[in-house]
Amino acid sequence: MINTKNKEESYLTVKHADFIPTCLALHKLCHSPVMLMFAEDKRETRSCYRLNTAFYASGKQHWYYVCLDFPAGDQDFPSLAKEIYSASLFEREIWEMFGIRPEGSPDLRKLRLHEEVWPENSFPLRKDFKAGEIAGSTGKDYSFIKGEGEGLFEVPVGPVHAGIIGPGHFRFSAAGEPIINLEIRLGFTHRGVEKMLEGKDLTSGVKISECVAGDSAFAHSWAFCQAAEKLLDISPSPKAILIRALFLELERLYNHVNDIGGIAMDVGFTFASAFASIMKENIQQLNASLSGSRFLKGINLIGGVSKNIAASQKDMLHAKLNSFSSDLDELEKILFENASFMNRVENTGILWKKTAEDIGIIGLAGRASGIAFDLRQFIEPYQGAGFTPITRDSGDVLARLNVRILESKQSLHLIAAFLEKIKTGDLSVTPFVPKEGFAAGAVEGWRGPVIYWLKLNSNGKIERCKIVDASFHNWEGLAYAVKGEIIPDFPLCNKSFDLSYPGNDL
Amino acid sequence: MSIFTIIKNRLAKGIVDIDLAGEIKQANILGRELRSVIDRKFKGSFNIRQVDTGSCGACLSEIIAAANPIYDLQRFGVNIVASPKHADALLVTGPVSRNMALALKKTYAATPGDKFVISIGDCALDGGIFKDSYYTLGGVDKVLKVDLHIPGCPPTPLVIIRYLLAFLRS
Numbered sequence: 001m002i003n004t005k006n007k008e009e010s011y012l013t014v015k016h017a018d019f020i021p022t023c024l025a026l027h028k029l030c031h032s033p034v035m036l037m038f039a040e041d042k043r044e045t046r047s048c049y050r051l052n053t054a055f056y057a058s059g060k061q062h063w064y065y066v067c068l069d070f071p072a073g074d075q076d077f078p079s080l081a082k083e084i085y086s087a088s089l090f091e092r093e094i095w096e097m098f099g100i101r102p103e104g105s106p107d108l109r110k111l112r113l114h115e116e117v118w119p120e121n122s123f124p125l126r127k128d129f130k131a132g133e134i135a136g137s138t139g140k141d142y143s144f145i146k147g148e149g150e151g152l153f154e155v156p157v158g159p160v161h162a163g164i165i166g167p168g169h170f171r172f173s174a175a176g177e178p179i180i181n182l183e184i185r186l187g188f189t190h191r192g193v194e195k196m197l198e199g200k201d202l203t204s205g206v207k208i209s210e211c212v213a214g215d216s217a218f219a220h221s222w223a224f225c226q227a228a229e230k231l232l233d234i235s236p237s238p239k240a241i242l243i244r245a246l247f248l249e250l251e252r253l254y255n256h257v258n259d260i261g262g263i264a265m266d267v268g269f270t271f272a273s274a275f276a277s278i279m280k281e282n283i284q285q286l287n288a289s290l291s292g293s294r295f296l297k298g299i300n301l302i303g304g305v306s307k308n309i310a311a312s313q314k315d316m317l318h319a320k321l322n323s324f325s326s327d328l329d330e331l332e333k334i335l336f337e338n339a340s341f342m343n344r345v346e347n348t349g350i351l352w353k354k355t356a357e358d359i360g361i362i363g364l365a366g367r368a369s370g371i372a373f374d375l376r377q378f379i380e381p382y383q384g385a386g387f388t389p390i391t392r393d394s395g396d397v398l399a400r401l402n403v404r405i406l407e408s409k410q411s412l413h414l415i416a417a418f419l420e421k422i423k424t425g426d427l428s429v430t431p432f433v434p435k436e437g438f439a440a441g442a443v444e445g446w447r448g449p450v451i452y453w454l455k456l457n458s459n460g461k462i463e464r465c466k467i468v469d470a471s472f473h474n475w476e477g478l479a480y481a482v483k484g485e486i487i488p489d490f491p492l493c494n495k496s497f498d499l500s501y502p503g504n505d506l
Numbered sequence: 507m508s509i510f511t512i513i514k515n516r517l518a519k520g521i522v523d524i525d526l527a528g529e530i531k532q533a534n535i536l537g538r539e540l541r542s543v544i545d546r547k548f549k550g551s552f553n554i555r556q557v558d559t560g561s562c563g564a565c566l567s568e569i570i571a572a573a574n575p576i577y578d579l580q581r582f583g584v585n586i587v588a589s590p591k592h593a594d595a596l597l598v599t600g601p602v603s604r605n606m607a608l609a610l611k612k613t614y615a616a617t618p619g620d621k622f623v624i625s626i627g628d629c630a631l632d633g634g635i636f637k638d639s640y641y642t643l644g645g646v647d648k649v650l651k652v653d654l655h656i657p658g659c660p661p662t663p664l665v666i667i668r669y670l671l672a673f674l675r676s
Contacts, residue, residue, distance in 0.1 A: 112605075113641075114604070114605045116605075116608070117604040117605060117607070117608075118604065124640055124641075129640075131639075131640035134640065159605075159606065159609050160557055160590075160609055160613050162588035162589070163588070164556045164558075164566050164569050164570050164586060165558070165566065166558050166561075166563060166566065167558055167559070167560075167606060167609065187605055188560070188603060188605045188606050188609070189558070189559075189560040189561070189600065189603055189605075189606070190560070190603050190604075190605060190641050191560050191601060191603055191636045191639050191641055191642050192636075192639040192640050192641040192642070193636075193639075195639065195640060196636065196638065196639050207635065208635060211562045211635050211636075212562065213562055213563060214561070214562035214563040214564030214565070214566075214567065214660070215563050215564070215567060217562075217564070258567075274574070274575050277570075277571075277574040277575065278574065278575055278576060280571075280574075281571060281574055281576050284571070294568075294662065295564050295567075295660070500563065501558075501563070502560070502561065502562050502563055505560075505603075
């Protein structure tokens with residue numbers, strides 16, 4: 001049964017036996033990894049769990065959801081991870097959060113509810129879960145994949161790292177200098193965001209979405225608002241969309257320049273890094289002067305935006321961005337004219353296109369490996385501004401650096417184009433009336449797509465909200481990129497991806 | 507482009523293109539006092555190890571910014587160090603996810619001698635927006651005794667500097 005929800009989403013309800021073939025067909029036809037996969041606990045109303053698996057057809061700009069209902073007693077669904085690798089992490093997540101088992105899954109280890117602190121048989125995303133009763137642990141340890149052989153040794157790193165950065169554990173298996181395998185254990189910043197959203201109203205939902213990943217606060221809140229707006233059939237004004245796009249590009253700018261500086265820092269090139277940190281500070285101060293927040297929080301509302309870009313601010317914005325633009329040219333020269341810097345970044349941490357496609361890498365890291373996919377290419381106001389995705393084929397640290405530099409320059413052009421178009425108009429539509437339903441929002445944040453799938457109950461409160469940050473797809477890419485590199489190059493490779501811990505851990 | 511051209515351009519343009527003069531001046535006044543406190547009590551440097559227990563990352567970004575060339579926390583003798591073994595204080599962000607409680611205790615145990623615990627950001631006070639979650643412990647003081655809290659979501663670099671200065675002066 002196919003149910004076309006709105007012009008961008010179709011839901012295909014399938015039988016148990018058709019689940020894998022349908023997913024495989026969509027995977028091949030859409031050339032899409034599993035973009036999101038999540039369960040819903042519908043035992044109260046329909047006495048079943050529902051599994052939703054989404055693929056994105058970029059040609060048609062359409063989301064296809066494969067929906068499988070299975071009765072609450074029969075808590076198994078066929079594992080897709082055996083066929084499509086990008087389903088693997090989602091299945092582990094569903095298993096630990098709902099206690100429904102992907103039958104035949106190659107890997108059922110915990111992602112976020114660590115064995116050391118969380119008991120078995122407590123599944124937070126079930127509707128009958130009671131937080132107060134939880135105590136103790138499974139008493140088990142996490143089992144890392146173990147390399148064996150003469151001279152092979154392990155280097156454990158984290159969760160507390162040497163820099164000012166989120167927590168994660170990296171387990172290197174090395175033979176001499178080169179890394180044979182890297183296993184990344186995350187979940188240390190798990191805060192239970194998806195459960196927290198349940199029962200909240202939409203306005204609180206926007207606030208929470210801004211705290212999922214602080215450096216992508218704007219992309220997250222936009223994706224949340226977009227999902228809610230689709231659900232409620234309201235369209236923000238063209239002016240509101242332009243202002244959102246402008247802030248999204250400012251978010252991209254301060255983060256991209258931060259990473260360009262970070263890459264310089266991780267090869268010990270402090271001059272370039274200090275220079276980039278001044279550039280970042282300038283953009284964040286610009287953010288504060290436009291919106292009152294250095295992290296662009298508090299701008300997105302359901303139905304529009306709360307901050308205007310007044311005609312009187314345009315000249316100031318142009319001047320700041322021109323100044324940033326000439327700084328960026330300087331920064332580029334400082335880096336690219338330095339032979340020892342280039343020596344470190346070129347051919348380091350290569351993620352080949354084939355590998356990237358196989359494991360489902362998306363966003364910036366995907367584009368640096370030659371995957372020309374960017375959600376912005378399909379939407380206004382980007383199409384009107386002549387947007388095309390920027391790609392590189394080499395997949396190394398230099399490619400990811402180049403994509404960042406070129407995207408920053410592109411963002412400057414886009415902002416100028418948006419500024420031209422911002423005229424008078426409403427900032428947001430009049431108060432919304434919540435209603436029952438579901439829809440998804442997707443926004444190309446600076447790391448890649450940020451996707452929110454949102455369902456409201458008959459009281460207009462959040463019934464289920466699934467969040468996927470591009471980091472969730474891309475951490476695995478880092479593990480592949482460092483294979484064969486030496487451990488001292490790991491921080492450099494890591495920074496070139498710069499994935500989010502809290503965005504991944506939720 | 508030679509390094510001289512770059513420096514010449516910077517001098518012509520100035521480093522900061524938004525006026526911070528008033529605030530920087532304030533920080534400088536506090537800073538001179540702090541410098542003397544740190545010289546006297548901490549033999550010239552006050553070292554901080556940062557631990558994140560589940561923040562969204564905005565506080566981390568502002569701590570990094572406090573050490574950038576504009577705010578330049580280091581000039582007052584405050585350094586952010588790589589190991590707890592070198593630290594006089596822990597600077598803790600986040601609502602304390604269950605997964606980080608043990609790591610936080612271990613980091614504290616690895617910090618030598620008389621040490622301070624400074625929590626930073628609204629989540630670190632009582633869990634903030636994540637207060638009611640099944641997976642957060644609801645603030646740093648549930649695990650360690652906290653000597654100073656720096657409020658904000660996130661606190662700006664100047665707020666961080668002001669609180670640090672005021673704390674060390676006392």
